[in-house]
Amino acid sequence: MIHKRWFQAIVVGILVSLLIYMIHLIGFFFQPIFTYIGAIAVPLIGGGILFYISRPVLHFLERNKIHRLLAILTIFVLYIFIGFLITQFIAPVAQQQFSKLIDNFPIMVNMFTDSINYWQQNQDIIPSQFDSTINSVVDNLQSYLQNASKILINFISQLIGFVFALVLVPFFLFFMLKDGEKFVPFVKQFLGRRVGDSFERLAGSIDHTLNAFILGQVTVSIVVGLILLVGYLIIGLPYSLTLALFAMLMNVIPFIGPFLAVLPAMLVGLFQDPMMAVYVVIIMLVAQQIEGNFVSPNVMGKALSIHPLTIITIILAAGSLAGFIGLLFAIPAYAVIKAIVSHLYHEWLAYRSPSESE
Numbered sequence: 292m293i294h295k296r297w298f299q300a301i302v303v304g305i306l307v308s309l310l311i312y313m314i315h316l317i318g319f320f321f322q323p324i325f326t327y328i329g330a331i332a333v334p335l336i337g338g339g340i341l342f343y344i345s346r347p348v349l350h351f352l353e354r355n356k357i358h359r360l361l362a363i364l365t366i367f368v369l370y371i372f373i374g375f376l377i378t379q380f381i382a383p384v385a386q387q388q389f390s391k392l393i394d395n396f397p398i399m400v401n402m403f404t405d406s407i408n409y410w411q412q413n414q415d416i417i418p419s420q421f422d423s424t425i426n427s428v429v430d431n432l433q434s435y436l437q438n439a440s441k442i443l444i445n446f447i448s449q450l451i452g453f454v455f456a457l458v459l460v461p462f463f464l465f466f467m468l469k470d471g472e473k474f475v476p477f478v479k480q481f482l483g484r485r486v487g488d489s490f491e492r493l494a495g496s497i498d499h500t501l502n503a504f505i506l507g508q509v510t511v512s513i514v515v516g517l518i519l520l521v522g523y524l525i526i527g528l529p530y531s532l533t534l535a536l537f538a539m540l541m542n543v544i545p546f547i548g549p550f551l552a553v554l555p556a557m558l559v560g561l562f563q564d565p566m567m568a569v570y571v572v573i574i575m576l577v578a579q580q581i582e583g584n585f586v587s588p589n590v591m592g593k594a595l596s597i598h599p600l601t602i603i604t605i606i607l608a609a610g611s612l613a614g615f616i617g618l619l620f621a622i623p624a625y626a627v628i629k630a631i632v633s634h635l636y637h638e639w640l641a642y643r644s645p646s647e648s649e
Contacts, residue, residue, distance in 0.1 A: 331459075333460075334458075334459035334460045334462070334463050335463055336620065337460040337463070337464075338459075338460045338461075338462075338463025338464040338467055339463075339467065339501070339505075340505055340509075341370075341460065341464045342464055342467040342468060342471060343501060343502050343505040343506060344505065344506065344509060345366050345464070345468060346468070346471075346502075347506075348362075348366055348369070349362050349363065349366060349468055352365060352366075359468075359469065360469070363465060363468045363469060366468070367461070367465075381532070381536075384532050385532050385533050385536055388529075388530040388531075388532055388533040389530070389533045391529075391530065392529075392530045392533060392559070474494075475490070475491055475494045478490060479491055489634075489638055492634065493630075493631065493634045496630045496633075496634055497627055497630050497631070500623075500626045500627060500630050501623060501626075501627065504622070504623045504626060505623070508542075508543050508545070509543075511542060511582055512539045512540070512542040512543050513539065514581070514582060515538065515539065515542045515549070515552075515578050515579070515582050516535050516536065516538055516539030516542065517535075518574075518577070518578040518581060518582075519534070519535045519538050519539075519552075519556075519574060519575065519578055520532065520535035522574030522577070522578070523535060523556065523571075523574065526567065526570045526571070526574070528556065528559065528560055528563070528567060528570075528571065529559060529563065530559060534555055534556045534559065537552065537555060538552035538553065538556070539552075543619060544606065544618045544619065545602055545606070545622045547603065547606055549575065549579055552575070553571065553572065553575040556571045556575075557571050557572065601625075602622060605621045605622060605625050606618055606621055606622070608621070609621030
């Protein structure tokens with residue numbers, strides 16, 4: 292029976308559970324390690340994201356006979372130039388639109404409430420049960436909006452804290468671009484030939500997964516944001532730039548990001564004209580069709596191979612445990628863990644095959 296695969300799987304499950312329980316019991320021993328990891332997590336992740344975005348540019352410059360240090364300096368200058376353009380031309384307009392949106396928010400709420408009251412007073416076809424439900428929603432609208440405001444403020448505070456932690460990102464990015472390709476050979480030299488080759492394949496698999504996800508999500512977000520901006524400007528939607536930037540940020544979240552992205556634009560459009568909200572939905576559908584049929588297949592392909600139901604489950608769990616940061620990094624973390632488990636499983640099969648053949 293010990294040679295049966297189902298029995299071996301049960302034993303492995305029990306051993307893993309015992310290991311997790313033992314780690315939980317001696318958690319105080321790992322607390323300094325977790326503290327250190329938490330301190331460097333944001334600059335490490337931020338530097339890693341920029342590393343994958345910058346690496347194609349670095350390779351392009353090196354192919355054109357530019358020394359690596361000069362190529363890295365060119366990339367930093369390019370980032371500074373992009374930051375200058377954003378702060379000079381995009382940020383002021385977005386800030387102005389955001390301020391107007393916040394100032395006009397109570398007016399839009401009052402308009403919505405007055406419209407509901409007027410509609411209720413001039414109709415006689417809705418049953419009383421529905422009428423009481425509508426009254427309850429209108430009466431509690433202010434509390435709903437306050438809860439939504441708290442969520443928005445919490446999101447902004449997390450984002451500001453995240454931005455402050457990015458001060459060390461340029462240092463991490465510089466050394467990743469300079470010495471990133473030396474990491475695998477450095478570790479491999481301390482391992483045996485077979486284990487070293489296995490580690491090299493694992494590192495390549497993780498690198499491929501992260502590269503596909505990061506470049507794919509960034510490209511998808513930028514393309515969708517630009518399409519929405521053009522569409523919003525065409526239909527004359529107020530606060531077009533702010534809403535498009537919000538959509539661009541939300542599209543970084545896999546699967547549910549596009550649905551979150553369109554909600555503020557629909558609300559703003561609804562306060563202007565009900566047909567405006569319909570136009571917003573049409574523009575979002577067009578953007579998602581372009582992204583789903585042309586952008587994602589060519590950029591991301593099927594590198595992650597994660598079922599949509601799995602994505603939803605992971606995002607819901609990560610969002611409840613770690614908030615907005617969890618939404619951003621849950622899927623790539625899961626993809627990396629999946630690549631590691633898959634690699635170990637195939638290595639185990641390869642290790643068993645010779646013994647079974649004997």
